[in-house]
Amino acid sequence: MIPELGHFTLILALAVALVQAIIPGMGLLLRRTDWMAVAKPACLLQFVLVLTAYGVLTYSFIVHDFSVLYVANTSNSELPLIYRISGVWGAHEGSLLLWLLILSGWTAILGIASKHYPVDMAAGVISVLGFISIGFLLFSLFTSNPFLRYFPAPFDGADLNPLLQDPVMAIHPPMLYMGYVGFAVPFAFAITALIQGRLDTAWARWVRPWALAAWICLTGGITLGSWWAYYELGWGGWWFWDPVENASFMPWLTGTALIHSLAVTEKRHALRNWTVLLAIICFSLSLLGTFLVRSGVITSVHAFASDPTRGVFILAFLGLVVGISLSLFAFRAWQLRTLTPFSLISREMALLSNSVLLLIIMLTVLLGTLYPLMLEALGGGKISVGSPYFSLVFIPLMIPVVILVGIGSVSRWREDTISNLSKQLRTPAILAVVFASVSLLFLPGKVSFTAWFALLLAFWVINSLFTQLKKRLRHSKNLLQDLKRTPRGWYGMILAHMGLSFTVIGIGLSSVYSQEQDVHMLKGDDRTLGEYRFELVDVEKITGPNYKADMGTIRIYKNEKELMTLHPEKRIYNVRKNIMTEASIHSNLLRDLYVSLGEQRDINTGAWSVRLYYKPFILWIWLGGFVMVLGGSLALTDKRYRTSLKQEEIKLDDNNVLAN
Amino acid sequence: MSSQIDKESRLSQKPKRLIYILPLGLFAVLMVIFFFGLGLNPRLVPSPLIGETVPAFSLPKLSNPNELIQHTVLKGEISLLNIWATWCASCKHEHPVLMKIAQSNEVQIYGLYYKDVPSQGVAWLRSYGDPYHENAVDEEGKVGIEWGAYGTPETFLIDQKGIIRYKHIGPISWNDWKTTILPMINTLRNNNDV
Numbered sequence: 016m017i018p019e020l021g022h023f024t025l026i027l028a029l030a031v032a033l034v035q036a037i038i039p040g041m042g043l044l045l046r047r048t049d050w051m052a053v054a055k056p057a058c059l060l061q062f063v064l065v066l067t068a069y070g071v072l073t074y075s076f077i078v079h080d081f082s083v084l085y086v087a088n089t090s091n092s093e094l095p096l097i098y099r100i101s102g103v104w105g106a107h108e109g110s111l112l113l114w115l116l117i118l119s120g121w122t123a124i125l126g127i128a129s130k131h132y133p134v135d136m137a138a139g140v141i142s143v144l145g146f147i148s149i150g151f152l153l154f155s156l157f158t159s160n161p162f163l164r165y166f167p168a169p170f171d172g173a174d175l176n177p178l179l180q181d182p183v184m185a186i187h188p189p190m191l192y193m194g195y196v197g198f199a200v201p202f203a204f205a206i207t208a209l210i211q212g213r214l215d216t217a218w219a220r221w222v223r224p225w226a227l228a229a230w231i232c233l234t235g236g237i238t239l240g241s242w243w244a245y246y247e248l249g250w251g252g253w254w255f256w257d258p259v260e261n262a263s264f265m266p267w268l269t270g271t272a273l274i275h276s277l278a279v280t281e282k283r284h285a286l287r288n289w290t291v292l293l294a295i296i297c298f299s300l301s302l303l304g305t306f307l308v309r310s311g312v313i314t315s316v317h318a319f320a321s322d323p324t325r326g327v328f329i330l331a332f333l334g335l336v337v338g339i340s341l342s343l344f345a346f347r348a349w350q351l352r353t354l355t356p357f358s359l360i361s362r363e364m365a366l367l368s369n370s371v372l373l374l375i376i377m378l379t380v381l382l383g384t385l386y387p388l389m390l391e392a393l394g395g396g397k398i399s400v401g402s403p404y405f406s407l408v409f410i411p412l413m414i415p416v417v418i419l420v421g422i423g424s425v426s427r428w429r430e431d432t433i434s435n436l437s438k439q440l441r442t443p444a445i446l447a448v449v450f451a452s453v454s455l456l457f458l459p460g461k462v463s464f465t466a467w468f469a470l471l472l473a474f475w476v477i478n479s480l481f482t483q484l485k486k487r488l489r490h491s492k493n494l495l496q497d498l499k500r501t502p503r504g505w506y507g508m509i510l511a512h513m514g515l516s517f518t519v520i521g522i523g524l525s526s527v528y529s530q531e532q533d534v535h536m537l538k539g540d541d542r543t544l545g546e547y548r549f550e551l552v553d554v555e556k557i558t559g560p561n562y563k564a565d566m567g568t569i570r571i572y573k574n575e576k577e578l579m580t581l582h583p584e585k586r587i588y589n590v591r592k593n594i595m596t597e598a599s600i601h602s603n604l605l606r607d608l609y610v611s612l613g614e615q616r617d618i619n620t621g622a623w624s625v626r627l628y629y630k631p632f633i634l635w636i637w638l639g640g641f642v643m644v645l646g647g648s649l650a651l652t653d654k655r656y657r658t659s660l661k662q663e664e665i666k667l668d669d670n671n672v673l674a675n
Numbered sequence: 676m677s678s679q680i681d682k683e684s685r686l687s688q689k690p691k692r693l694i695y696i697l698p699l700g701l702f703a704v705l706m707v708i709f710f711f712g713l714g715l716n717p718r719l720v721p722s723p724l725i726g727e728t729v730p731a732f733s734l735p736k737l738s739n740p741n742e743l744i745q746h747t748v749l750k751g752e753i754s755l756l757n758i759w760a761t762w763c764a765s766c767k768h769e770h771p772v773l774m775k776i777a778q779s780n781e782v783q784i785y786g787l788y789y790k791d792v793p794s795q796g797v798a799w800l801r802s803y804g805d806p807y808h809e810n811a812v813d814e815e816g817k818v819g820i821e822w823g824a825y826g827t828p829e830t831f832l833i834d835q836k837g838i839i840r841y842k843h844i845g846p847i848s849w850n851d852w853k854t855t856i857l858p859m860i861n862t863l864r865n866n867n868d869v
Contacts, residue, residue, distance in 0.1 A: 255762065255764075256762070257764055258764065288695075292698060295698075296698070299702075306709070330706070330709055330710065333706075333709075334706050337702055338699070338702065338703075338706075341698050341699040341702055342699055344695065344698065344699070345695045345696040345698070345699050346695075348695055349692055349695045385705075385708065402762040403762070403790045403816070531794060533794050533797055533798050533801075594802075596802065613798070613801050613802065614801060614802075624801050626798060
């Protein structure tokens with residue numbers, strides 16, 4: 016009975032979504048405010064309904080209702096409670112419901128905050144989001160209903176994929192989805208602006224916090240996912256250029272371009288059409304990601320569920336949404352174009368170049384992801400392009416992006432001169448060379464150009480940020496007060512760029528200085544890796560809540576002093592009989608020691624295959640990601656995003672009074 | 676000098692109308708590709724190598740980099756040469772099928788480990804199982820080019836005389852094995868007996 020309730024609320028949600036999409040939308044076109052007023056209650060009701068459906072599915076997981084097909088396929092009576100809750104999005108049907116929940120959640124927040132925007136703008140945005148919701152509700156109800164029953168109910172469930180039985184995996188997908196789906200809001204703003212013909216600096220200020228919030232979630236989600244891959248997959252790698260990883264990375268690239276382009280539009284009224292296009296592309300890539308992951312056109316370790324009818328549905332939806340948006344762009348943006356001049360040497364130009372570069376990088380990633388598919392469409396077979404292609408094109412394109420971050424952050428708006436720029440950038444450049452060279456001396460291992468260059472780029476960014484700080488406080492009389500008065504958005508920007516340089520350091524140094532050994536070890540054997548000596552003390556059998564495992568005990572010594580003991584495991588999950596490698600890692604800012612247990616090679620002698628890794632500075636890759644999230648969040652709390660429309664009007668009135 | 680540049684270089688923000696339509700055009704092309712991508716299945720692509728003797732190579736073995744493996748091992752018995760790498764997601768899908776083929780003892784599978792780091796391949800085989808009789812390490816991908824590989828996985832069927840008989844692009848499914856490759860192997864075997 017309870018699952019049917021979920022099914023029923025989902026159908027109701029579809030009806031409400033139709034109202035939410037059509038009535039305010041018509042109101043916008045016919046200029047009727049009473050119709051527009053439907054937007055807010057409709058989107059709130061829709062959120063409550065989707066939340067109820069979601070709650071029902073979660074309940075079915077918690078109480079082990081295996082008569083629900085989806086629960087039977089993704090859960091098991093031995094599954095711990097936390098993974099029963101996160102298991103809701105462990106496969107296709109549930110993750111689609113999560114998609115819907117997050118979409119209606121963002122829309123509801125927008126509905127509550129709608130007093131900050133003009134009535135017609137808010138109605139338009141909520142209407143567009145309603146149309147997207149209709150598409151996904153239809154998709155869910157017709158091709159991927161999570162509430163389908165299965166008679167007779169199986170005695171027990173097939174269990175959650177063990178790869179997903181991990182605390183980080185419990186938060187990574189919702190975070191990623193919040194980012195993906197979050198870009199629907201800037202998209203809806205862009206479409207409304209195109210329809211209304213209102214594309215001004217106020218519009219950019221309204222969109223900025225939404226784009227930023229989505230970007231923060233996506234950055235956090237990608238960082239967590241990469242970290243998870245590092246410790247859970249047991250390969251010591253942290254990015255695989257897997258189609259699903261690319262699906263989340265592409266909107267991140269354009270999302271990064273979008274938040275920068277929005278800044279230009281708000282501050283300088285320039286690049287307006289470019290901003291709109293980026294907002295459309297960003298959300299299109301989110302939809303494309305859903306299509307790629309869910310349709311099975313590209314085989315991937317991530318695609319837990321794939322089904323061609325679903326593919327056709329998403330493809331049609333994708334074509335409809337993106338096709339209409341880009342047609343609208345083709346005709347309206349042309350009419351809305353204006354001329355806001357800026358010089359070839361200016362901050363606008365630096366930001367524009369960077370967003371163009373990010374778009375090009377996105378296109379190369381897209382090409383690499385789709386190349387196998389295109390080849391297939393042209394008569395080839397399914398093949399993978401893989402990391403050789405991506406490392407070949409990604410790194411050379413990313414280097415100018417990082418260099419431009421430094422140039423952009425010190426150049427002036429509208430117009431700057433080469434002589435002025437070179438005067439300002441001389442010190443950071445020289446210092447970057449000095450810092451990079453000096454830090455190289457303190458690093459263990461051979462002198463490497465790659466490591467030096469990565470450090471150079473990182474210090475270049477950090478130094479230029481300090482130059483900007485200095486420039487800001489140039490005329491300051493009261494340092495403390497001026498620092499206090501500096502808006503949080505600015506500090507957030509500084510922090511996020513710091514994060515970028517940390518990630519550059521992490522990638523550069525860990526890829527150059529990592530060492531690994533893949534060895535057979537008997538109990539009592541030891542191996543040396545850099546300054547560290549690893550000794551295999553013991554391997555014993557242990558039993559977990561839903562798995563059995565061999566657990567190794569490996570003691571690590573440095574200069575013959577015992578440092579720590581690590582316990583890597585080789586697990587066999589009871590239900591699916593999957594074998595999982597649980598690596599054991601000791602991390603600090605300087606290095607990771609990473610141990611994973613392979614198979615027992617020889618039962619007679621008791622030799623185990625063991626992988627040992629020494630990975631310096633690898634933690635910085637994710638540290639950088641989290642610092643970016645922190646910076647973004649700080650910028651999000653900036654006061655000016657919270658001024659409501661009324662306050663703005665009051666301010667305007669005050670000004671008028673003063674003027675009079 | 677810079678002030679001159681400024682005057683001349685005011686960016687005219689009046690791009691041609693066509694530029695505004697460009698995104699739509701690109702997207703239309705993508706949609707066509709997706710549409711065909713959904714409908715099509717992996718299928719045979721004619722390879723110029725079919726009917727030819729195997730291209731020569733001499734590469735280090737994955738199991739022991741100090742020993743070399745040569746194309747001559749492909750002569751004498753019917754064998755499969757599978758091009759793979761750890762960065763290849765489709766190879767991960769194909770791997771269980773290769774394991775089953777190896778267990779069936781119908782044919783020997785050789786691997787060409789393509790554009791990848793040897794230690795990762797060793798670790799992969801240790802974790803997932805090793806269906807290969809022997810693996811040749813083609814770290815730079817030069818031999819792969821000789822063989823006409825344009826991605827992974829690709830698999831060649833080679834007869835007793837070392838002549839390439841068939842090329843399969845993309846992961847081999849159990850169905851491909853049962854309906855296409857195994858019958859070809861049986862035919863080759865019978866022809867040889869006669």
